[in-house]
Amino acid sequence: MIRVEHLTKVFDDKVVLEDITCTFEKGKTNLIIGQSGSGKTVLLKSIVGLIEPTEGDVYYGDVNFTRLSFTEKKDIRKKIGMLFQGAALFDSATVEENVMFPLHMFTDMSDEEKRERANFCLKRVNVVNANHLYPAEISGGMKKRVALARAIVLNPDYLFCDEPNSGLDPQTSILIDQLIKEITEEFQTVTIVNTHDMNSVMGIGEKILFIHEGRKVWEGNNKEILSSDNEILNKFVFANQMAMELKKARGNK
């Protein structure tokens, strides 16, 4: 479990996150949703330690991650897998080398074992016959899948996904969502997904945190979200036509 307590982040004089408290559960896909600029990415980066919070703490299990030194954080970071918005694959390495990279850095496996593990993860995310291609030679959807394979190669306890569907077509987005959900259940990870895609919210949102202007406005799941009477949340949710139709259909029942 990951616990965030009273997290505040101020850039210069601008308050980007204000007193966020929440928990993210194991084996579930936890979603952070909100409009662009609401503070989702800052919250996610604060949780993983890429941004230092101004106030507040982040706990991984019982360990206060925020108070650890760079060296102490290393042990937890080895248990983290992250899928970045732009995939963040290393341009100078092939698909296979990208996935093998964490194994090179943190394991004493033989080259053969590393290759076997990398291929298993690539197969798990449905990437085949692309091992020797470079990131520039593959599609956006495939890049995200390779990045997901790299994120899970060390069997992480924590999986973070920043806007996993941005720039993807709806079909590929659904595929990525399904993969994230399956991996979360299979590896029993604490998964946190940052998104503003309502298809993802409805599809995999087992736990949802809605952020608006840096504040937590609503918390619930994909079954409760459509029946919420929170005005700000409704404004965000029903800006999407599909969700509107779903609400109407539910109303008709």
Next chain:
Amino acid sequence: MWAMGNLLYQLGSYILLLGKVFSKPEKKRIYYRQFLQELNNIGISSLGIVLIISLFMGSVVTLQTAYNTESPFLPKYLIGLGCRDSMILEFSSTMIALFMAGKAGSNIASELGTMRITEQIDALEIMGINSASFLILPKIVASLFFFPLLTIISIITGIFGGWLSVVVTGVIPVPDFNYGLQYAFNPFFVTYTLIKSTIFAFIISSISSYYGYTVEGGALEVGRASTKAVVYSSINVLLFNVILTQLLLS
């Protein structure tokens, strides 16, 4: 006042970054592999152009010295000596360093800057890897290793270029040129030029890495970082050239 504050801020950030760069490597074998890759990127890929520049500069220095010293009171062998000493003392270390600031410096800054804006550096940090050390240390070590080697190659090629111009144009007798090359040779000049090139290597690779690694924003900022890397590396090379010359030759 603002400029002074900014300068101190940049200097402080640069020193802090160097602190991160020179911390203990995580896995030496991986760093060694990175080092070999950087040797190719920074050094070997520059070899061809350094050979060409040095060859022509050696020729030009020889011809200009010859045509501007047509005095019966000046012995002809001084042209060979001039070619040798100008290549050793100044051209092969400083000029090649300025050229490398443009070629390798901009390459380092744009590579690291692109990695920063495409979150590749964040990806390394998330994995618990010291990204500064992992990415920058092999570049600095490769530069420290290869710049002195490039300087030696440049000296030899430049002198050969001078000799070739004498042979082709016949501006002075070849034996006079050869005598000049050997006349009053001071071996310390080679030590001096190698010290200079080692320090220039550090300046170029570390300053360029600093500007690339600390990029914030998008493609435009990467371009700006690349330009800053070249400008500040070049200025520092010229500044340290004066300081080192005073310290080592006075």
